[in-house]
Amino acid sequence: MAEKQYLFDKPRNVKILLGALFCSIALLVIIDYFITKHPEFYWEEYPSFYGVYGFVACVVLVLVAKYILRPIVKRREDYYD
Amino acid sequence: MKENEEEVMELSHDSVPGYRPVFYVVFAVTIIYLAVVLIYGGGGDIHGLGPTGGAAH
Amino acid sequence: MINGLHPAAILIIGAFVVPLLSGRVKQAYLLLLTAVAFLVALSLSEGTYWTLSSAFLGHDLVFGRVDKLSLVFAYIFTLMGFIGTLFGIHMKGDGEKMVSLIYGGCAVGAVLAGDMITLFIFLELMMLTATYLVWAKKDRASYYAGFRYFAVHALGGLCLLAGILLHAHETGSIAFDYIGLSGLSSVLIFIGFGVNCAFPILHAWLPDAYPESTITGTVFLATFTTKSAVYLFARGFPGTDLLIYIGAVMTAFPIFIAVIENNLRRVLSYSLINQVGFMVVAVGIGTELAINGAIAHAFVHILYKGLLFMSMGSVIHQTGKINATDLGGLYKSMPFTAICCIIGAASISGFPLTSGFVTKSMIVSAAGHEGLVIVWFTLIFAAAGVFHHSGIKIPFFAFFSHDSGIRTTEPPLNMRVAMGIAAFLCIFIGVFPNVLYSILPYPVDYVPYTTPHVVSQLQLLLFSALAFTLLLRSGIYPAEIRAINLDIDWSYRKGTRLFLWLLYNPATRVGQWGSRLFFECIPAVVTRMSLNPLAVIAITADRARMLFASEQHKGVIKARIEKERLIYPGDIIKSWPIGSTVLWVSVFLLAYLLIYYL
Numbered sequence: 001m002a003e004k005q006y007l008f009d010k011p012r013n014v015k016i017l018l019g020a021l022f023c024s025i026a027l028l029v030i031i032d033y034f035i036t037k038h039p040e041f042y043w044e045e046y047p048s049f050y051g052v053y054g055f056v057a058c059v060v061l062v063l064v065a066k067y068i069l070r071p072i073v074k075r076r077e078d079y080y081d
Numbered sequence: 082m083k084e085n086e087e088e089v090m091e092l093s094h095d096s097v098p099g100y101r102p103v104f105y106v107v108f109a110v111t112i113i114y115l116a117v118v119l120i121y122g123g124g125g126d127i128h129g130l131g132p133t134g135g136a137a138h
Numbered sequence: 139m140i141n142g143l144h145p146a147a148i149l150i151i152g153a154f155v156v157p158l159l160s161g162r163v164k165q166a167y168l169l170l171l172t173a174v175a176f177l178v179a180l181s182l183s184e185g186t187y188w189t190l191s192s193a194f195l196g197h198d199l200v201f202g203r204v205d206k207l208s209l210v211f212a213y214i215f216t217l218m219g220f221i222g223t224l225f226g227i228h229m230k231g232d233g234e235k236m237v238s239l240i241y242g243g244c245a246v247g248a249v250l251a252g253d254m255i256t257l258f259i260f261l262e263l264m265m266l267t268a269t270y271l272v273w274a275k276k277d278r279a280s281y282y283a284g285f286r287y288f289a290v291h292a293l294g295g296l297c298l299l300a301g302i303l304l305h306a307h308e309t310g311s312i313a314f315d316y317i318g319l320s321g322l323s324s325v326l327i328f329i330g331f332g333v334n335c336a337f338p339i340l341h342a343w344l345p346d347a348y349p350e351s352t353i354t355g356t357v358f359l360a361t362f363t364t365k366s367a368v369y370l371f372a373r374g375f376p377g378t379d380l381l382i383y384i385g386a387v388m389t390a391f392p393i394f395i396a397v398i399e400n401n402l403r404r405v406l407s408y409s410l411i412n413q414v415g416f417m418v419v420a421v422g423i424g425t426e427l428a429i430n431g432a433i434a435h436a437f438v439h440i441l442y443k444g445l446l447f448m449s450m451g452s453v454i455h456q457t458g459k460i461n462a463t464d465l466g467g468l469y470k471s472m473p474f475t476a477i478c479c480i481i482g483a484a485s486i487s488g489f490p491l492t493s494g495f496v497t498k499s500m501i502v503s504a505a506g507h508e509g510l511v512i513v514w515f516t517l518i519f520a521a522a523g524v525f526h527h528s529g530i531k532i533p534f535f536a537f538f539s540h541d542s543g544i545r546t547t548e549p550p551l552n553m554r555v556a557m558g559i560a561a562f563l564c565i566f567i568g569v570f571p572n573v574l575y576s577i578l579p580y581p582v583d584y585v586p587y588t589t590p591h592v593v594s595q596l597q598l599l600l601f602s603a604l605a606f607t608l609l610l611r612s613g614i615y616p617a618e619i620r621a622i623n624l625d626i627d628w629s630y631r632k633g634t635r636l637f638l639w640l641l642y643n644p645a646t647r648v649g650q651w652g653s654r655l656f657f658e659c660i661p662a663v664v665t666r667m668s669l670n671p672l673a674v675i676a677i678t679a680d681r682a683r684m685l686f687a688s689e690q691h692k693g694v695i696k697a698r699i700e701k702e703r704l705i706y707p708g709d710i711i712k713s714w715p716i717g718s719t720v721l722w723v724s725v726f727l728l729a730y731l732l733i734y735y736l
Binding site for chain 3: 004006007008018021022024025028029031032035036037038040041044048049050051052053054055057058059061062063064065066069070072073074075076077079080
């Protein structure tokens with residue numbers, strides 16, 4: 001197919017995007033060490049608490065949805081017909 | 082690339098080699114870190130739960 | 139100040155002119171009408187207007203209670219009315235356009251209503267017009283979904299009406315002010331509002347009906363009903379602890395279903411419940427910061443949720459598809475729509491410099507200030523989760539991901555302009571939050587842009603993106619499957635069948651038996667016995683005697699019963715002397731007298 005090449009058809013651009021994501025995460029983890037926080041709770045003072053919590057939250061969310069919820073609620077599209 | 086005329090029933094996501102071990106490592110590290118922070122973080126002080134007072138207006 | 143004109147009246151009365159016009163004139167009229175309604179709402183100043191004295195059973199009807207709380211909602215409802223109208227202005231069909239205007243007008247009327255009767259009437263009109271909007275897609279699925287929507291909301295409306303009447307009876311006033319959760323009437327009103335607010339268990343109508351409406355219908359539906367309910371709670375039940383926990387559940391449970399849902403508009407419907415959950419938590423906390431947060435979040439939520447539904451509407455408009463399994467790679471032919479969708483997605487996720495950041499953080503901070511540990515953790519979890527399913531999943535599966543091979547064009551100009559306005563406002567409010575803060579009910583001394591706050595929020599979001607990337611690339615991320623997911627609506631979609639079966643089978647039999655017993659057997663026996671009650675008594679007495687009689691007496695009594703039965707009813711006059719009739723009559727009169735005095 002002689003179709004036009006689009007932005008993310010090139011693997012290189014996808015790599016750049018992912019690289020940018022990983023670099024900004026690394027940068028945030030480093031910055032987090034040096035800023036003064038005003039926490040409401042003690043755990044907020046720990047370095048990168050929000051990031052770690054967000055990561056675990058998302059993984060748990062996906063795993064629960066995939067392995068627990070989906071087997072219970074998934075039905076064929078014509079289930080109600 | 083599949084060019085099926087009929088509707089796709091399932092779109093699974095193929096794994097890219099090398100990512101799965103990275104995922105396991107990161108998940109293990111983050112969950113241990115979180116557990117340590119939440120269980121031992123308050124210095125074992127249960128009253129650490131709640132506003133620290135410093136920022137409470 | 140144009141106090142002669144009520145913005146709701148402009149929209150509702152103006153709607154009836156629509157069928158008289160056609161072509162460009164109609165389009166210009168629609169835009170002008172909604173723009174005027176917005177400007178009139180902007181020009182309102184605080185006070186109480188449009189009062190009908192003693193109009194309802196001696197009570198005043200107040201159509202214009204204009205204060206800071208109701209004004210914010212009047213602004214955003216009329217603004218979104220304008221944007222939504224612009225989005226769908228090229229579509230055919232006057233009915234849908236008229237009904238959308240009436241629906242929006244009723245929503246404005248409901249938030250400006252100062253008494254419960256006016257409020258109730260506007261809410262019921264909203265229910266009817268919203269049902270019409272669900273039906274407007276005119277296919278089988280929307281037909282049934284519309285009926286379910288109507289049934290659930292009719293029940294909610296009945297609950298609300300009962301609550302309002304009881305409340306009016308208890309307090310002697312129909313004014314709609316702080317109610318608070320105490321007593322049956324307030325519980326009924328609470329549940330009535332809760333149906334509109336999509337409380338857990340009462341929520342299933344929302345993801346059931348919204349994805350079945352037309353592309354513009356969904357934009358309006360997502361704007362008015364749930365957010366007017368947030369206003370009603372902020373007015374009637376601020377600081378009610380129960381709301382904190384209801385709201386926390388609302389933020390958490392929909393995101394699990396949203397992750398595995400295939401229909402992208404249904405994903406957005408679940409994330410709508412999640413976002414309304416944030417507002418409900420804030421209303422439940424009830425501090426000045428929290429109420430400000432709830433109202434501000436409702437304001438920006440209408441814009442970015444409208445934007446997301448508009449971008450998905452554009453996808454349907456151009457491709458006719460909405461399932462994640464059918465889409466992908468659309469950024470190649472719809473880059474503008476993709477960018478608008480990403481801006482909406484960034485806003486709902488709360489990226490710094492977008493509108494969600496400056497409002498959601500108020501709610502999370504308010505929960506932190508109050509030391510609500512579990513609620514706080516739930517909200518952060520939900521904030522990460524909403525980024526996961528709305529922020530990434532929606533744009534990624536529609537516009538990127540696996541290329542579906544669909545090549546299309548951008549939607550028409552008016553749709554692009556409508557999305558552009560909404561996207562601009564999402565960023566504008568994110569960059570200049572004080573514009574929004576200045577119209578909130580309480581003075582705001584909240585500063586969203588502090589270094590730790592920006593860093594922690596970015597961390598939360600980028601680590602969530604990292605989780606998505608790693609899960610997707612390691613093949614763990616759940617596959618998009620052409621399937622549906624059950625929700626509470628199963629109970630009444632399948633439950634009604636069970637109900638009908640019970641109705642047709644056992645219930646019919648019980649009914650037949652009952653009707654034979656009560657309408658045939660008992661009347662026949664009573665009629666026969668009343669022919670000669672004295673003889674009946676004599677027979678009964680003889681039968682009783684049979685039980686205690688000795689053996690030789692039994693034969694005698696048996697013969698007598700045979701004879702009595704044979705001649706029944708016999709000669710009534712003979713066995714029924716005048717004296718005893720008079721005696722019985724006086725006994726009955728005495729009984730009446732006694733019952734009367736007791």
